[in-house]
Amino acid sequence: MAKALNLDVDALLDLRLQAEQAQAGGEVGRPEPIAAVQPSAGEGGGQPGVLVGVPPLAASAFQPREGLRKRIDAARGGGAVVLTQTRRASAGVLSGMGGVGKSQLATQYAHQAVAAGTHLVVWVPAGESGQLITVYAQAALRVGAVGAAGEDPGQDARAFLEWLGTTDRSWLVVLDDVRDPGAVGPWWPPARPGTGWTLATTRLHDPRLTGGGRTRIDIDVYAPAEAVHYLQERVTADGAGHLLDGREEDVARVLSYLPLALGHAAAYLLAEELTCAQYLERLGDQALRLEDVLPEWADAENYGRRVTAALLLSRAAAEAASPRGLALPVLQLTALLDPAGHPARLWGSRAVRSYLNELNTDEDGQPVPVSDSQVRESLLALHRYALITHDARSTGQEVRIHALTARAVQEVTPPALQSRLAWIAADALFEIWPSGPSPDREISAVLLANTVTLTRHPGHYLWDDQTHAVLFHAGRIMITSGQFQSALAYWQFLLTVTEDKRGSEHPDSLSARGTLASTHNLLGHYDKAQLLQEQVLADSIRLNGDDHADTHTARAHLAATYCHLGDYQTALRLEERVLAARVSSCGDTHPETHWARANLAVTYNQLGRYHDALPLCEQVLAARLRSDLHEEDPDTHLARSNLAATYRGLGRHNDALSLCKQVLAAYIRIHGDDHPDTYLARANLAGAHHHLGHHHAAALLEEQVLTGRVRLLGSDHPETHRARANLAVTYNELGRHQDALRLAEQVLEARIRLLGDDHPHTTRARDLLAATHLLLDTPNTQ
Numbered sequence: 001m002a003k004a005l006n007l008d009v010d011a012l013l014d015l016r017l018q019a020e021q022a023q024a025g026g027e028v029g030r031p032e033p034i035a036a037v038q039p040s041a042g043e044g045g046g047q048p049g050v051l052v053g054v055p056p057l058a059a060s061a062f063q064p065r066e067g068l069r070k071r072i073d074a075a076r077g078g079g080a081v082v083l084t085q086t087r088r089a090s091a092g093v094l095s096g097m098g099g100v101g102k103s104q105l106a107t108q109y110a111h112q113a114v115a116a117g118t119h120l121v122v123w124v125p126a127g128e129s130g131q132l133i134t135v136y137a138q139a140a141l142r143v144g145a146v147g148a149a150g151e152d153p154g155q156d157a158r159a160f161l162e163w164l165g166t167t168d169r170s171w172l173v174v175l176d177d178v179r180d181p182g183a184v185g186p187w188w189p190p191a192r193p194g195t196g197w198t199l200a201t202t203r204l205h206d207p208r209l210t211g212g213g214r215t216r217i218d219i220d221v222y223a224p225a226e227a228v229h230y231l232q233e234r235v236t237a238d239g240a241g242h243l244l245d246g247r248e249e250d251v252a253r254v255l256s257y258l259p260l261a262l263g264h265a266a267a268y269l270l271a272e273e274l275t276c277a278q279y280l281e282r283l284g285d286q287a288l289r290l291e292d293v294l295p296e297w298a299d300a301e302n303y304g305r306r307v308t309a310a311l312l313l314s315r316a317a318a319e320a321a322s323p324r325g326l327a328l329p330v331l332q333l334t335a336l337l338d339p340a341g342h343p344a345r346l347w348g349s350r351a352v353r354s355y356l357n358e359l360n361t362d363e364d365g366q367p368v369p370v371s372d373s374q375v376r377e378s379l380l381a382l383h384r385y386a387l388i389t390h391d392a393r394s395t396g397q398e399v400r401i402h403a404l405t406a407r408a409v410q411e412v413t414p415p416a417l418q419s420r421l422a423w424i425a426a427d428a429l430f431e432i433w434p435s436g437p438s439p440d441r442e443i444s445a446v447l448l449a450n451t452v453t454l455t456r457h458p459g460h461y462l463w464d465d466q467t468h469a470v471l472f473h474a475g476r477i478m479i480t481s482g483q484f485q486s487a488l489a490y491w492q493f494l495l496t497v498t499e500d501k502r503g504s505e506h507p508d509s510l511s512a513r514g515t516l517a518s519t520h521n522l523l524g525h526y527d528k529a530q531l532l533q534e535q536v537l538a539d540s541i542r543l544n545g546d547d548h549a550d551t552h553t554a555r556a557h558l559a560a561t562y563c564h565l566g567d568y569q570t571a572l573r574l575e576e577r578v579l580a581a582r583v584s585s586c587g588d589t590h591p592e593t594h595w596a597r598a599n600l601a602v603t604y605n606q607l608g609r610y611h612d613a614l615p616l617c618e619q620v621l622a623a624r625l626r627s628d629l630h631e632e633d634p635d636t637h638l639a640r641s642n643l644a645a646t647y648r649g650l651g652r653h654n655d656a657l658s659l660c661k662q663v664l665a666a667y668i669r670i671h672g673d674d675h676p677d678t679y680l681a682r683a684n685l686a687g688a689h690h691h692l693g694h695h696h697a698a699a700l701l702e703e704q705v706l707t708g709r710v711r712l713l714g715s716d717h718p719e720t721h722r723a724r725a726n727l728a729v730t731y732n733e734l735g736r737h738q739d740a741l742r743l744a745e746q747v748l749e750a751r752i753r754l755l756g757d758d759h760p761h762t763t764r765a766r767d768l769l770a771a772t773h774l775l776l777d778t779p780n781t782q
Contacts, residue, residue, distance in 0.1 A: 049114045052139045053123030054393065055107045055174070061234035061266075062104050062259075063226045068219065072105070072199075075215035079191030080198040082178075082209050082216045101259045102201040102219050106174050109199055119169040126175040126200065127340070129183040133157045136187065143167075151673055152704075154711050157187065164189045164196060171196035181208035188212060222259055227252035230259070231276075234266040243269055247276035254280065267385050322381040323374045324360050330378045333421050334388055334401050335409035338453040341397025343432065343446060344390075347375045351427035396446045415459060422454055422461035423468065429454075430470040441481070441672070448474050452490070455497075463501040467508045475515060482676040482712060484522045491516040505543055510536055510550070514557055524718040524754070526564045533558040549585065549592075552578045556599055564718075566760040568606050575600040594620045601642055610649035617643040634670055634677070637663045641684055653691045660685040676719075679708045683726060690726075695733040702727040718761075721750045725768060737776045744769040 075081045083102045113121045120143060124135045136157035140148035147159035164171060173189045178200050189198045191213050202209060210216050222230065231248045235241060255261040269279055319327045333352070334342075346352060356370040379399065383390040389400040410418065429447050451474040454462055462468040471494060478487035495512040502508050517532035537554040544550055559574035579596040586592050597616045604613035621643050624636040644659035664681040671678050686701035706723040713720055724743045731740035748765040755762050 049116070049118040049121050049170075050142060051110070051114050051121045051123070052142055053125075053135050053174075055110045055123045055176075056103055061230055061237055062101065062108070063222060063230050064108075065101070065105065065222075065226060067223075068105065068217065071217050072109075075217060076197045076199075077193055079193050079196075080188070080200070080212070080214040082200045082202060082214050083219050084202050084209070084216050101222075103176055104259075105219070106176060106199050106201050110172065110174050113172045117170075118172055120171040122171070122173045124173065124175050126178045126184055128180070129187065132175070132184065132187050136160045143169075152708075153674055155707070161187070161189060164192065168195060173198045175200040178202040178209065188214075221257040222252070222262070224249065224252060224257060227255075227257040227262055230262055231266055234263075235269060238270050240270055240273070243273070243275050245275045245277055247280060250280055251276050264385065264387070271385060318381045318385040318387055322378040324370075326356060326360065326370065326374060326378040327381050329356060329359055329421075330375070331382055331387060331409055332413050332417070333425055334382075334399060335406040335413070336418065336422055336425050336454060336457065337401075338446075338450040339401050339406055340449065341394055341400040341446065342450050343396050343443060344379075344392075344398040345432050346399075346425075346428045347379070348372070349428040349431045351424050351431055355424050396443050418457075418459060419461040419464050422457065422459070423464070426451070426454055426462055426468045426470045430468075430473060433470075433473065444477060444481070448477055455490075455493070460497055460501065463497060467498060467502065472511065472515075479515075479519060479522065482671075484519060484676075484713070488516070488519045488523060491519050505539060507550070510539055510543075510554075514554060517561070518557060521561055521564060523713070526561055526718075526755075529561045530558070530565065533561055547581065547585075552581045556596065559599065559603070563603060563606060566755070568603060572600075572603050572607065575603055589623065594623050598639065598642060601646070605642075605645050605649055608649065610646050613642075613646045614650065617646050631666070632670065634667070637666045637670075637681075641681070644684060644688065648688065648691060653688060657685070657688040657692060660688045674708065674712070676709075676712055679705045679712070682708075683723065686726065686730070690730060690733070695730055699727065699730045699734060702730055716750060716754075718754060721747045721754075725765060728768060728772065732772055732775055737772060741769075741772045741776060744772045 072081050072083075083105060110121050110123055120139065122135060122139045125131045133153050137148070137150075137153040137160070139145075140156040140160035140163065141150055143160070143163055145156070145159040145163035147162070148156040150156065164173070171192075173196070175184065175198065178184050179202070185208060189196070198214075200209070200214075221227075228248045231251060232244055235243050251265055252262065255265055265279065268274070269276070274282070318331070319325055322330075330347075333355075353370060356375070357367045360368045360370045360374075362368050379388065379390045382388045387401070387405055390398060391400065392398055394400070413421075429451055433447050434444055451470055455471060455474075462471055475487060475490050475494060478484075478490055491512060495509065495516055498506070498509045498512050513532055514536045517529040517536065520526070520529040520532065533554065537551065537558055540548065540551040540554045555574045556578050559571040559578070562568070562571040562574070575596065579593070579600050582590065582593040582596045598620045601613040601616035601620070604610070604616070617639065621636070621639040624633065624639045627633055627636070640659045640663050644656040644663070647653070647656040647659070660681070664678070664685050667675065667678040667681045682701045683705045686698040686705065689695075689698040689701070702723065706720070706727055709717065709720040709723050725747045728740040728743035728747065731737070731743070744765070748762070748769050751759065751762040751765045
C-alpha cells in the first residue's frame with residue numbers, strides 16, 4: 001500500500017494508506033422543487049401529496065386497529081410518535097417485535113396522508129444514518145429547501161430539517177426501524193404541532209427515543225377480535241368464504257394473535273383450499289413432529305413454538321408448489337442472508353446455480369441444469385405463501401425475508417447444511433460483487449450488508465476449514481468507501497474470530513491484525529496502530545523470515561505509522577529497505593515496487609528532500625499511466641497527488657495546481673462528492689491555491705473540507721485538526737485573525753493532547769498560534 005501526501009499549507013504533511021477503491025452509498029439527484037400550493041381544507045387542500053421514499057407494500061386485510069390509532073392520533077399533537085414493542089406508552093414512536101405490524105401501521109398513515117393532500121410525506125429507512133441523510137437530501141431538493149444544492153448530502157439534509165421547522169406546509173416524516181437512537185438523534189425532525197409531525201418505528205426501548213416531546217406507543221399482537229376479523233376478511237376477499245368454518249378463533253389463539261403468523265396461515269388456507277379445522281389438524285401434526293428440534297427452552301425471543309410451526313407448515317406447502325422441489329433450498333439459502341434484502345442477480349450466480357443443479361436430478365439421478373424460469377417460479381411460490389417478499393421495485397434488494405421467518409428456517413436446518421449454504425452464499429456474493437475502480441456503490445452496500453449478516457451467524461461458518469475470501473473483501477470495502485468506524489468494529493470482530501478459529505499466528509490472523517492497525521491509522525489512533533503493527537512485524541519475522549514478502553509489507557505499514565507519529569527518520573530507514581527488497585525480489589516494474597517507491601517519495605517530501613522524491617514520483621506516475629484504465633484508477637490520481645506535493649516543494653506551484661485540479665475532478669467522478677479521499681483532494685487543491693496567493697479560493701475549499709471531515713471523521717480526528725490549521729493559515733492571509741485565533745487554539749490543544757508536546761505537528765501548531773497572536777498584536781500565553 002502507498003501513502004498519499006496531503007498538501008497542507010504547513011510545509012510537511014502526514015500520509016495515509018490507500019487500499020483498492022470502492023464506495024457504498026448513492027448519489028442524490030435534483031428533481032424540480034414542489035410547486036407552491038395554497039392549502040384549503042384538511043391537511044393539504046384535498047389534492048394528493050408528494051411522497052419521497054418507498055413505503056412497504058400494504059398488507060392484505062390489515063386491521064385498522066382503531067384503539068391503537070386513537071392513541072397515535074392523540075399523541076401526534078406533540079409532534080412526534082414512536083411505535084415500540086409492548087410496554088407502557090410514551091411518545092410518537094411505533095415499537096414492537098417483528099411481525100406485530102409497526103411498519104404496516106406507519107405505512108397506512110403515510111398513504112392516507114398522501115391521499116388527504118398532505119404536501120409532503122417522507123418515508124425513511126432509518127436503520128442507519130447514511131440512508132436517512134440520503135432520503136432527507138432528496139426531500140430537500142424536492143421542496144427547494146434553502147441551502148440545498150445537490151452537492152453535499154449532509155448539508156442538504158440539514159437544509160431539509162430547517163425547512164421542516166419553518167414551512168407552513170403540512171408534512172409527515174416516517175422514520176422506519178430506528179436501530180441506533182444515537183445516530184438518528186441529530187436528525188429528528190423539529191416539533192411542529194399543527195403543521196407537521198413525525199412517526200417512527202423501532203424494536204428498542206431506549207430512553208433516548210422519548211426525549212424532545214416524543215411519545216412512545218407500545219404495539220402488541222392483535223386483539224383476539226382483530227385477529228379473527230383479519231382471517232375472515234382476508235379469506236373472504238379472496239372469494240374463499242367457504243373455508244371459514246367457525247374455527248377462526250382457534251386458529252388465531254394457536255398462533256398467539258401474531259399478525260405475521262396469521263398472514264402465513266391465511267396464505268396457506270387459500271393456497272391449499274383448507275378449512276380452519278383442517279389447517280389446525282395439520283398444524284397440530286407438524287408441531288408434534290417438531291417437539292425434538294424446537295424445544296420450548298430455545299424460544300429465547302418469545303416468538304412461540306406454535307408460530308414457528310406455522311411458518312414451517314407454509315414452507316412445506318411452498319415446497320410442494322415449486323418446480324422440482326426447489327423452494328426449500330431457495331428458502332434455506334435466503335434465510336442466511338440479510339432480511340432487508342439481497343439482489344435477484346445472486347440466483348444467477350455460478351455458485352448458487354451449481355448447488356441447485358446438483359439437487360435437480362432426472363430419473364436416473366443425474367444433475368439437470370436449473371432454468372431461470374424454475375428459479376423464478378420457486379421464488380414466487382415462496383412469495384405466495386408469504387415466506388419471502390419478491391419485489392422487483394426494490395433494485396438490489398428484490399428478495400427479502402422477515403427475520404422471524406429466517407430464524408424459524410435456520411432452527412430446523414441441520415448445522416452441516418447451514419455451513420455449506422453459508423459458503424455457497426458467500427461464494428455468490430463474492431462472485432457478483434462489482435469490480436473495477438468505480439463499482440456500483442448502491443449494490444456494493446447491499447452486498448456488504450449481506451456479508452455482515454453471514455459473519456454474525458453464531459455458527460461462524462465462513463471460518464470452516466479456511467477463512468472465506470469475502471470476509472476480508474468486505475472489510476476492505478468498508479475502508480475504501482470511507483466507513484472507518486464500521487470498519488474498525490468489523491476488523492476487531494474478524495480478528496477475534498479468526499484468532500479463535502485459526503490461532504494468533506495464522507497468516508489470516510496476521511492479515512486481520514495488520515488491517516485493523518491500518519484502520520486505527522485512518523481514525524487517528526496512531527499509538528494503537530503502532531502496537532499492532534510492531535506485533536505483526538515481529539510475528540512475520542519469526543514465522544516467515546526476515547526477507548519474506550509479507551515481512552516487507554509489515555515494514556511498509558509500520559513505516560506509515562512512524563510518519564504519522566513524526567518519526568520520519570525511522571520511517572525512512574524502513575522504506576529504503578523495503579524498496580531495495582521489492583526491486584530484488586519482484587523486479588523494477590512490479591506494482592509492489594512502485595508502491596514502495598511512492599511510500600519512500602512521500603517520506604522524502606516530509607523531510608524536505610524534494611529532489612530525491614521527484615524521480616520516484618515521476619516513475620510511479622508514468623507506470624500508472626501505462627495502464628489501460630488509468631483514468632478510472634484511483635492509484636493514478638494518488639500518484640498525481642504525490643507528484644503535485646513534490647512540485648510544490650520545488651516551487652513549481654502552477655504545475656502543482658494543474659495536477660490537483662485533475663485529481664479533484666477524478667475523485668468526484670470515481671468516489672462521489674462526499675468521500676474522505678475527495679476531501680483530501682480538495683485540501684490539496686486549496687494548498688496549491690494558497691501558495692499562488694489565491695486565498696479566497698483556498699478558503700472556500702478549506703471550509704468545505706473542515707465541514708466534511710467533522711461530519712465523516714468527527715471533530716477530534718487528526719485530519720479534522722489539520723483542516724482547522726489549514727483554514728487558520730488562510731484566514732490570517734485574508735486578515736481574519738480572530739477567526740484564525742479560535743481555530744489555532746483548538747489545533748494546539750488537540751495536538752498536545754493527541755500527539756504530545758514534542759511532536760513536529762504540535763510544534764507547527766504552536767508556531768501557527770504565535771504567528772496569529774503577532775498579527776493580532778496580543779500576548780501568547782501558550
